[in-house]
Amino acid sequence: MTKIAADKPAKHDRSMAKGALYGLCIGDALAMPVHWYYNRQALFRDYGRVTDFLAPKNPHPDSILWRSS
Numbered sequence: 001m002t003k004i005a006a007d008k009p010a011k012h013d014r015s016m017a018k019g020a021l022y023g024l025c026i027g028d029a030l031a032m033p034v035h036w037y038y039n040r041q042a043l044f045r046d047y048g049r050v051t052d053f054l055a056p057k058n059p060h061p062d063s064i065l066w067r068s069s
Contacts (some may be wrong), residue, residue, distance in 0.1 A: 031050075037062055
């Protein structure tokens with residue numbers, strides 16, 4: 001009896017999973033400087049329309065880290 005490798009993902013499936021993981025990392029890196037903005041006007045004032053990788057503002061205007069000293 002021939003064993004079928006059903007538990008081994010197809011090359012296409014691995015490629016799609018790899019692409020999804022890359023997309024997740026790229027999206028997270030692109031959004032990093034604008035995370036935790038609660039005021040959309042402040043977000044637009046500080047960054048405009050985000051289309052490229054940008055350095056985050058320091059200090060972050062809506063940071064709560066000062067509360068965790």
